[in-house]
Amino acid sequence: METAAAADPAGIVEVSSEAELRELIGEPSSHAANKTRHRLHDLDRQWLAHSPFCVIATADTQGRCDVSPKGDPAGFTHVLDDTTLVIPDRPGNKRLDGMVNLLGNPHVGLNYFLPGRGDTLRINGRARLLRDAPFFDELIVKGNRPRLALLVEVEEVFYHCSKAFLRSQLWNPETWQPDALPSRARIVKGVEAQEMPLAELEQHYGPRYAEKLYG
Template sequence: MNDQSKIAESDALRDLYGEPVPASLVKEMTFLTEPYAAFIKASPFVVLSTCGEEGLDASPRGGPPGFVRIVDKKTLMLPDRSGNNRVDSLSNVVTDSRVALLFLVPGVGETMRVNGRAKISVDPQLVASFADVNGKIPRSVLIIEIDRAYVHCSQSLSRSKLWDPAAQVDRKALPSIGQMLQACRAEFDGAAYDKRNEEEGGLIPED
């Protein structure tokens, strides 16, 4: 790529794209409005993005709608459920508290973004308050102080047809997770992993 084709200054970027759409500025808040809170309460899925000394990370998190707790207009709590124990996101938070969250609601085209700063709590009473239906408690809870919250229109999801049943891909048309892991390490038993994953309803981490 020719260096002359790169955008290296913010002014040049603004010249290329022009002024922001007015509604994109109106929607940005420093706290959760009631409609924004309603969206988050309905969301069973969020992507948690972090940065730190080891680099960047974007981690999917899920649970029943409301699994991300709204404490007040400026504070969210996100439990860290059992997983693969890589703790990439949490390690980043230790060195850089900045986080970004993207909330999705099944069947809804809009998405909700929250930027803020997080800290990790292992307070026994707090983690116990996030016990799931099986009585399992998270090892820690992220407490997120909101800096910015804003909704995204449905353009991206409409273009992707993410919620369109006709656009859904047959899972068998793609490599299984066991096959993906075995392609990374030949000695990994992908078939055994897939069998165990199926038996446990897809709830095992990447061993």
Template sequence: MSQIVNHDALNALYDSPHPLAEGKEIKHLEEHAIRFIEHSPYVVIATTDQAGFNDVSPRGGKPGFVKVLDPHTLAFADMPGNNRLDSMRNLIDNPKMGLLFMIPGIGEIVRVQGSATLHTDEALLDTFCEGRKRPKLVVKIAVETTLFHCPRAIAFAKLWSDDYNVDRTFLPSLLKIIQDQVAS
């Protein structure tokens, strides 16, 4: 087996990217990305821990739960969960993060990268209440790059297709899974 260990060897395997693919990464949120994010009920966030391991965590809510504060800033409330705080701890140690926004039924994905800060400002917390419990903190992201991914991966996975829906009976409940894992 041959291992690829440098960029030249990697590049030799692939054609050059199309100029549109090269140029689609921009340094701010423009109208299409803003509209997409405002309609997205689901985002996957990526952070990095002190040891350099990546952590990927899903976040969901009513479309628009991640707010566009301006073309260079996003924010979302850290709503109550399991209280492990992996992502929040990681952001204190390394503020760089990535976000993948998805909308059910739409194949494209919006990817944002930026630097995050954690806030407890009263006014900022109030903007995220919307009839729910007040969050303990808000994550603000200074946008560094934005791009739209093509829908190829979603299409291959048939993620939004009923054809690939799986009958859950092959897998026990999450509670049972965790109980089994903790017991072993």
């Protein structure tokens, strides 16, 4: 069986220790090193109240990772107190990759976005899966009462600067090229469901797709 090292292209030089990594990159500034907090500030609450989107990072018991996007109307994350928040789950593809990970490894990383902003709010903690709680009634959107929610016990909170967004020009409409790649229907046809007629897929992912977000 061929090893990963044998498959590496010629000329690769790997970093193999934290000491080597620090020698290469250096130490963080005192501000960056000490900006982590352990409770939500009022500014964090304001950010969560205006954020319509986050990505959730999990890993299974063997360290294999998953990152899942979550989106809802702004303020979808429900803050119970300064160390506890709740994220409702909405209808999806039912793979439940991140949910299954959390059953064996409760550590979770969250990154909250505000459209047009380059900085992001990062929260790390431990999550539990809830199938019901009194506050589920406050999580209803368009008649959808979630069947699951993540309760996250906050351990770390900090803001991340905007360099990645500035470099990528993510929010600059002049850089957007949504038609540079085939449509979602054609991608599904090419790599996920080759047996399905393209016309059927185009109808599924067409204008009416948005009508089924909470159904």
